[in-house]
Amino acid sequence: MARVDFKDMVKFAEEIMVRHKLFEGYELIPLETYLGKDTRPAWEFKTPMATGFYKPYLIKGCDKIEKVTIGELHYMNRAKYCAINMTASDDYDLPVFACEWDEMAPRIGVTTDFMPVLDIAVHPEYREKYLDPLGGLWRKYRTIPGFTIENRCLLQRRYGPWPWARETLSPYSLDGKVEEKEDRYRVLEATVEYARVWLNLLKKAEPIRDSAYKEEMLRRKRTMQKYYRDRDPGGEVLKKIFGEEKAHLFVSLIF
Amino acid sequence: MGGSREWTPYRDRMKEVLDQMGMRELGEWKGKDIRKAGEFSRGTVRGGLRAYTAEKAEKIALGDFTINGELHYGLCTIIPGEEYDLPIFISRWEERESEIGILVDIMPAVDSLIDEEYRKKYLESVEPLWNRFANLPGICPEEDDVLRALCSIVYTAARVPIENPGMRLAALAPHTEYLKAYLAFFKDAAPIGGEIKKRETKRKREAIRKILSARYREILQGPLGVSLKSDIAELIPHIFF
Numbered sequence: 001m002a003r004v005d006f007k008d009m010v011k012f013a014e015e016i017m018v019r020h021k022l023f024e025g026y027e028l029i030p031l032e033t034y035l036g037k038d039t040r041p042a043w044e045f046k047t048p049m050a051t052g053f054y055k056p057y058l059i060k061g062c063d064k065i066e067k068v069t070i071g072e073l074h075y076m077n078r079a080k081y082c083a084i085n086m087t088a089s090d091d092y093d094l095p096v097f098a099c100e101w102d103e104m105a106p107r108i109g110v111t112t113d114f115m116p117v118l119d120i121a122v123h124p125e126y127r128e129k130y131l132d133p134l135g136g137l138w139r140k141y142r143t144i145p146g147f148t149i150e151n152r153c154l155l156q157r158r159y160g161p162w163p164w165a166r167e168t169l170s171p172y173s174l175d176g177k178v179e180e181k182e183d184r185y186r187v188l189e190a191t192v193e194y195a196r197v198w199l200n201l202l203k204k205a206e207p208i209r210d211s212a213y214k215e216e217m218l219r220r221k222r223t224m225q226k227y228y229r230d231r232d233p234g235g236e237v238l239k240k241i242f243g244e245e246k247a248h249l250f251v252s253l254i255f
Numbered sequence: 256m257g258g259s260r261e262w263t264p265y266r267d268r269m270k271e272v273l274d275q276m277g278m279r280e281l282g283e284w285k286g287k288d289i290r291k292a293g294e295f296s297r298g299t300v301r302g303g304l305r306a307y308t309a310e311k312a313e314k315i316a317l318g319d320f321t322i323n324g325e326l327h328y329g330l331c332t333i334i335p336g337e338e339y340d341l342p343i344f345i346s347r348w349e350e351r352e353s354e355i356g357i358l359v360d361i362m363p364a365v366d367s368l369i370d371e372e373y374r375k376k377y378l379e380s381v382e383p384l385w386n387r388f389a390n391l392p393g394i395c396p397e398e399d400d401v402l403r404a405l406c407s408i409v410y411t412a413a414r415v416p417i418e419n420p421g422m423r424l425a426a427l428a429p430h431t432e433y434l435k436a437y438l439a440f441f442k443d444a445a446p447i448g449g450e451i452k453k454r455e456t457k458r459k460r461e462a463i464r465k466i467l468s469a470r471y472r473e474i475l476q477g478p479l480g481v482s483l484k485s486d487i488a489e490l491i492p493h494i495f496f
Contacts, residue, residue: 119366121405122462135400142396153395156412163379166408167368171400223369 002180003105006074010108010184012082012101013053013070020192023068026199027060031067037249042071050075050241054083054253064092064205069253073238079104081234083254084191086198091207093117093217095130095170096224097198098255099191100234107146108184112191113173114198117221120170127171133197134172141190146178164227228255263355263423265329265348265430266303266319272434273331276441278307278315289494292318297484299323304330304487306494311336311441316495319348322482326351331430332495333437334464338446340364340456342377342407343463344437346430353417355426358397359433360410362463364456367407378409381436385409388429392416401470405463468492 016022032039034056042054054071066087073081082101088094095114102109114134120127142148142155154176169175174194178187208214229235229251238247282290284306292304302320309315313336319329329348335341342361349356361381367374388394388411397403397412406412411433415426447453471492474480480488 119368119459121362121466122366122459124401124404124462124466127404131404132400151393151416156396156410157389157394163374163382163408164368164371167374171396171403171406220366220369 004103004181004184005105006077006079008181009080009103010082010101010188012072012080012084012103012188013055015185015188016070016084016192016195020189022192022195022199026062028057028068029060031056031058034067034249035252037252039249039253041246042250042253045242045246047241054250056253062202064088064094064202066090067253071250071254075237081237084195085254086195086202088202088205090214090218090221092205093126093130093208093213094198094201094205096221096255097195099194100254101188101191102234103184107177107179108187109177110187110191111169111173111175112187112194113168113175114170114194115168115224116170117217117224119220130201131170131172133201134170134194137190137193137197138172138174141174141186141193144174144178144183144186144190145180146183147174147176162231164231168224168227225252225255260324260352262321262327263348263350263427265327265350265427266317268427268431269317269329269331269346269434272431272438273307273315273317275438276307276309276312276315278309281306281308281314284314284493287490287493289490292487292490292494295320295487297487298482300482300484300487302328302487304491304494311339311341311444313337318494320483320487322479328479330491330495331434332467334460334496335364335441335444337457337460338453339444340373340447340452341440341444342437343460344434345467346434348427348430350423350426354393355415355417355423356413357415357426357429358402358406358410358412359429360406361433361437362405363407364460365452366455366459374408377440378407381409381433384429384432384436385411387432388413391425391429392418392422399470401466405466464496468496471496 039056044053050073052073056067056069059065066089068086070084080103084099086097095116099112118126235251238250294303300322304318307315314334317331321327327350331346333344342363345360347358365373391413393414393416411429475488
């Protein structure tokens with residue numbers, strides 16, 4: 001089993017923004033208020049136990065975005081809890097792009113996915129439009145050691161045990177535990193490639209015109225957001241470090 | 256194994272579990288005679304596909320066939336009665352000499368992300384089985400994107416390598432165990448209370464059946480359908496979905 005020292009752990013935000021230039025061609029504008037709250041306390045934080053940032057943005061000239069958040073929480077020089085989230089505004093039915101990246105010396109625990117905001121059994125056209133474009137990437141990256149071990153592909157066996165979280169996943173989630181250092185970088189590459197697909201879909205997205213469809217979409221979207229904001233065990237850790245109010249802000253930005 | 260190989264008794268084992276339902280065999284379904292599929296032989300293909308009905312169930316379908324001594328394909332579906340919110344049961348069996356592909360699931364009749372009560376009742380209660388079969392050799396996501404998109408959070412799929420004869424029965428166990436767990440829901444199932452929930456379950460079940468039928472029609476355009484001959488291939492979506 002590989003062990004990666006804290007200093008050698010993936011520089012998540014830097015890798016995505018600088019090395020992979022995910023947002024090249026987009027101008028990110030800081031999102032100063034979210035859900036009526038000042039987001040600035042999240043932009044940079046430092047406590048005896050944790051340092052880091054959760055930076056929320058909008059995209060200049062694009063009214064289709066609710067938020068783009070990228071962040072890292074470094075915990076006692078032992079672990080990094082990183083995330084990138086891209087959520088479309090309520091007039092658009094794009095899936096939620098989410099990556100949770102928890103890195104410790106022996107492994108990362110990661111989930112990267114387009115979480116559908118509609119029931120894809122009832123709306124197969126939604127799956128075809130927004131999720132099936134991930135098919136090639138999913139097949140390419142599902143073989144990363146950790147996602148697949150000795151011919152057993154564990155992607156359906158989410159590392160987190162919570163049924164509500166599994167319910168939010170698409171058929172193309174990349175989800176599991178990965179150990180080796182070079183494989184962690186491959187997962188990051190997969191995350192960036194998924195994000196690029198999402199940004200391309202964003203360009204083509206049209207506002208929803210059917211009010212019943214929109215109501216259905218918002219119901220599911222709100223349920224997902226509520227689950228992650230209220231139930232994600234990471235939220236409990238944040239509460240201990242930052243207190244209830246700040247923790248709620250941070251979790252809302254991450255999901 | 257040669258041409259006379261012994262296949263895993265998928266159909267018999269599933270039927271043994273299903274018999275507790277007190278099923279009555281159907282000779283036709285929606286105006287189409289299905290009796291010729293009951294036991295059939297077409298060239299190197301032999302098999303039997305049957306549909307039944309039972310209390311609280313609209314249709315129960317079970318069957319299998321072998322092709323040229325190289326493939327043993329089995330399928331079982333249960334479509335609950337419209338008055339009940341029960342999930343759809345599906346089991347697929349693809350047995351070859353060196354590997355068995357399996358899929359077994361309980362597909363929810365509502366959006367189980369939103370309907371937590373439903374999820375706890377019908378899906379989370381099956382999680383012990385989902386966990387039990389997690390260590391099955393060859394465990395993997397369902398390969399077919401369309402089918403995987405319909406699957407619940409507790410589906411089990413695998414491509415089980417056959418390294419010894421015992422592996423065949425190990426691959427069969429998820430099917431019979433999920434089926435037993437599923438049938439236990441029937442005993443207590445009561446008619447759906449409200450019109451909204453009734454509409455929701457009807458809508459979702461119809462959507463699932465439509466997708467499954469269409470997907471199987473596509474699959475049967477390929478080598479599987481060619482081997483089966485068109486008259487039987489055409490009946491498969493009709494009988495099972």
